[in-house]
Amino acid sequence: MSDNELGLFLRNRREALAPADAGLPAGPRRRTPGLRRSELATLAGVSVEYVTRLEQGRDRRPSPAVLSALADALRLAPAERIHLHRLSKGADGNFTCMGGALPNRVVRPPVRALLDRLEPAPAVVLNRLSELLAWTEGYERLARPLGLLDGDPPNLAQWVFTDPRAKEAYPDWDHVADEQVAALKQGPFRADPHVAGLVDELTVTAGPVFADRLGSVPGLPRANGIARLAHPEAGALRLSYETLELPADDDQRLLVHLPADEATTRALDTLTGRHPGALRALPTGA
Numbered sequence: 599m600s601d602n603e604l605g606l607f608l609r610n611r612r613e614a615l616a617p618a619d620a621g622l623p624a625g626p627r628r629r630t631p632g633l634r635r636s637e638l639a640t641l642a643g644v645s646v647e648y649v650t651r652l653e654q655g656r657d658r659r660p661s662p663a664v665l666s667a668l669a670d671a672l673r674l675a676p677a678e679r680i681h682l683h684r685l686s687k688g689a690d691g692n693f694t695c696m697g698g699a700l701p702n703r704v705v706r707p708p709v710r711a712l713l714d715r716l717e718p719a720p721a722v723v724l725n726r727l728s729e730l731l732a733w734t735e736g737y738e739r740l741a742r743p744l745g746l747l748d749g750d751p752p753n754l755a756q757w758v759f760t761d762p763r764a765k766e767a768y769p770d771w772d773h774v775a776d777e778q779v780a781a782l783k784q785g786p787f788r789a790d791p792h793v794a795g796l797v798d799e800l801t802v803t804a805g806p807v808f809a810d811r812l813g814s815v816p817g818l819p820r821a822n823g824i825a826r827l828a829h830p831e832a833g834a835l836r837l838s839y840e841t842l843e844l845p846a847d848d849d850q851r852l853l854v855h856l857p858a859d860e861a862t863t864r865a866l867d868t869l870t871g872r873h874p875g876a877l878r879a880l881p882t883g884a
Contacts, residue, residue, distance in 0.1 A: 601788055602655030604685040607816040609653045611672045612638050619673060641671035660686060681784070681818045701725045701792050702849040703751065705732040709844065709852070718870040719877060720837070720855040723844075727796055728755040728781060731850065736870050740855070743830050755782060755796070759804035769826045775807065776815050783817025824858050832865040838880050856880055 613632035617624050622637055635653070639646045644664060651657040652668075660668070665686055669679045705723050713721055713734050720737040722730050730752040733741070741747050745763045749756065755778045758764045758771075768774045787793045800808045819841075827835040836858040844850045856877065857863040863879045 602658070603783065603787075603817060604658055604682075605653040605655045606813070607682060607685055607818070608649075608668065608672075610816045611674065611678070612653075615672055620671070638668070638671055642667040644668075658686070677821070678818060681816075684784075685817075699849070701727045701729065703729065703731055705850070706848065709848070709850075712852070716854060718866070720866075722853050723850050724754060724853060725850050726782075726784075726790070726793060727753065728778065729753050736866070737855075739869050739871075740827075740829070740832075740866075753796075754778065755800065756803075759800055759808050767828055769828060774825070776811060777819045779808065779811040779815045780817050780819035783812070783815070784819070787817060825855075829865070829869075832869045835862045835865055837862065 612635070613630060615633050616631055617628075617633060617637065620633060620637070620641060622633070622641075633641075635649045636646050639649045642649075642664070644667065648657065648664075652660060665682060669682055672678075674682065702725055709723060710732055713723070713732060716736075717734050718736040720734060720740040722733040722737045722741075724730055730747065730749075733747075738747070744767050745761055746752060746754070746757050748761075758768075758775055758778045764774075765771045782793055782797060787797070797812065801812070821841045822839060825837050825839055827837060829835055837855040838858040839853060839855050842852040842854065844852060857866055857879045860879050863877055866877050
C-alpha cells in the first residue's frame with residue numbers, strides 16, 4: 599500500500615483542474631480533462647521531471663517556494679493549501695500535531711450545552727477516529743433506526759464500511775465512503791498510531807472497498823454539502839450538513855444537519871415529534 603499522500607494529493611488536484619480554469623486552452627487530442635504534468639510544471643516554474651518525482655513519491659520535501667508555486671498553479675483553496683503544507687511537513691513522520699495523545703472521548707460541558715441549543719436539529723460530536731461522542735435527541739431519532747448508534751462507542755467510519763444497513767441508508771454510498779476515508783486521512787495519518795490502527799482494522803474487516811480508497815482518495819473531506827438518506831421511518835431525506843472544527847485541544851468536530859427542502863422539513867418534524875416549523879429548510883442554493 600502506497601504511503602505517498604503528498605503525490606496523491608498533487609496528482610488528484612492536477613487532474614481535477616480544467617485547463618480553462620488555469621488560463622490554458624483545452625487543445626485537441628486531450629485524453630483527460632485535467633492538466634498535463636507539463637502544463638503544471640510550466641505554470642509553477644519547475645521541471646516536468648520534478649513534478650513527476652513529487653507525484654511518484656521520489657521527492658517528498660519540496661521547498662516552501664516550490665510548494666507555494668504549485669498551490670498557486672493548482673488554484674488551491676485555503677483549506678487545500680493548509681492540507682498540502684501538512685502533507686509536506688509530515689512526509690518523514692518524525693513530527694505529528696497530536697503527538698501520542700489518545701483520541702479525546704470527553705466532550706466539554708460548553709460543547710454539550712451547545713448541542714442542547716441545537717435541538718431539534720440532528721447534530722453530533724465526533725473525534726478523529728470518527729467515534730460518535732455526544733449527540734442531540736434529533737440525531738438520536740435519526741440515527742438509531744439505522745443502527746448507527748449500536749457501537750460502544752459508535753463509529754461512523756466502521757458503520758459505513760461494515761454494516762450492510764449503511765448501503766441501504768445512503769443512495770450515494772460510494773460518495774459517502776469516499777468522504778469517510780478522506781476524513782480519516784487528514785494530514786499524515788499514518789504517523790498517528792490510533793488512526794493507523796483503525797485504518798488497518800478496516801482494511802481487514804471491510805476489504806477492498808476500503809483499502810482501494812486509501813490509494814485513490816486524498817485526505818480532504820468536504821466540510822459541507824447535501825446528503826441523501828433513505829430513512830426506514832421518515833422516508834427519503836435531503837440533509838444539508840455543516841462540519842465545524844472545535845479547538846485543536848478538543849480534537850473533535852461538530853457535524854450539524856438541517857433539512858435541505860420542505861419535504862425533509864416535514865419528515866424531520868414528524869420524526870422528532872416537534873411542532874411544525876421547529877426546523878426550516880435552507881433556501882435554494884444555500
